[in-house]
Amino acid sequence: MSTLTIKLPDSLLKTIRRLAKAEGMSVNQFVSSAAGEKMAAWQTLEHLRREAARGRRKDYLKFLDAAGDETPAETDRLT
Secondary structure: OOOOOOOOOHHHHHHHHHHHHHHOOOHHHHHHHHHHHHHHHHHHHHHHHHHHHHOOHHHHHHHHHOOOOOOOOHHHOOO
């Protein structure tokens, strides 16, 4: 485990303390969890961008063509 010292605006720290208490966790646990969630979101976005860059329009259109021309069920329609 490592230690990290950061400077936060007082208002942000106050909110973090309130939220951590409401969740029944320490400020350290809350900040660690928040950092992990942000990192996971960032890595997911990077992965999706890499996958999108590998895509080919021809393959995409072939996939769409395989879906057919059926009318979607009423519950599946966009309004």
